[in-house]
Amino acid sequence: MNEQLEPLLEELLKASSDGKRMTEKQARIIRAAIEMFAEKGYAASSTSEIAQRAGVAEGTIFRHYKTKKDLLLAIATPALGRLIAPFVIREFRGVLNTQYESYDQFLRALIENRISFVQQYWNLIRIIIQELPFHPDLQTMISSAVLPQVLVRIEPILNKFKSEGKLLDLPNFTIVRLTISSLGGYIVGHLLAESGRAESWDDVQEREATIAFLMRGLTRN
Numbered sequence: 001m002n003e004q005l006e007p008l009l010e011e012l013l014k015a016s017s018d019g020k021r022m023t024e025k026q027a028r029i030i031r032a033a034i035e036m037f038a039e040k041g042y043a044a045s046s047t048s049e050i051a052q053r054a055g056v057a058e059g060t061i062f063r064h065y066k067t068k069k070d071l072l073l074a075i076a077t078p079a080l081g082r083l084i085a086p087f088v089i090r091e092f093r094g095v096l097n098t099q100y101e102s103y104d105q106f107l108r109a110l111i112e113n114r115i116s117f118v119q120q121y122w123n124l125i126r127i128i129i130q131e132l133p134f135h136p137d138l139q140t141m142i143s144s145a146v147l148p149q150v151l152v153r154i155e156p157i158l159n160k161f162k163s164e165g166k167l168l169d170l171p172n173f174t175i176v177r178l179t180i181s182s183l184g185g186y187i188v189g190h191l192l193a194e195s196g197r198a199e200s201w202d203d204v205q206e207r208e209a210t211i212a213f214l215m216r217g218l219t220r221n
Helices: 008-014 024-040 047-054 058-064 068-096 103-120 122-134 136-163 172-194 203-218
Strands: none
Touching: 024 047, 024 058, 024 068, 024 122, 047 058, 047 068, 068 103, 068 122, 103 172, 103 203, 136 172, 172 203
16 A cells, blocks of 8 residues: 555544444455555456455455445545545645635646645545546535535635636636636646656646636636
């Protein structure tokens, strides 16, 4: 397991989604499942492979988790609700508490902050990204646990720029959604380029093109 997952992963292993402390075998199963789901995807990972990596019998998994989907939710539920959301807000605070002259200046600070966060917790984040389109449960968790916390903290910045005429008077949720979609695409491309899986990637050009694209769509200029 990548050491950069600590301390978030250690917090995840302290308690299961029902609040009870995990057994040592449960912790090994969760670690192995995170590795397998991140490497192969949820659908392509079998419980027998997870059991082998965890060093337990396959039946042990089903004593703790009735199905493979329950195992996925045992990772995603606390990761989103109790861990990722607070971590996002905590590490987001420095960006949100800074005064910016323009939205593109804010976007540059946001990119630097989010790249660092995603690099550190990539395995957990990759599982959520990969499985989000296929699991309504995860979609509900994102919309109820993470987005509201981000929106309430970013709204003062957006309202300031809108009052100054530096952003279109669109709903704040729309601005956040468009921003996350565009920056998320750039950050994934950046990480793929760093790992050697994206050819002909000019990071400065791609970053500026992403910011320019957002500014054209969100401003009157």
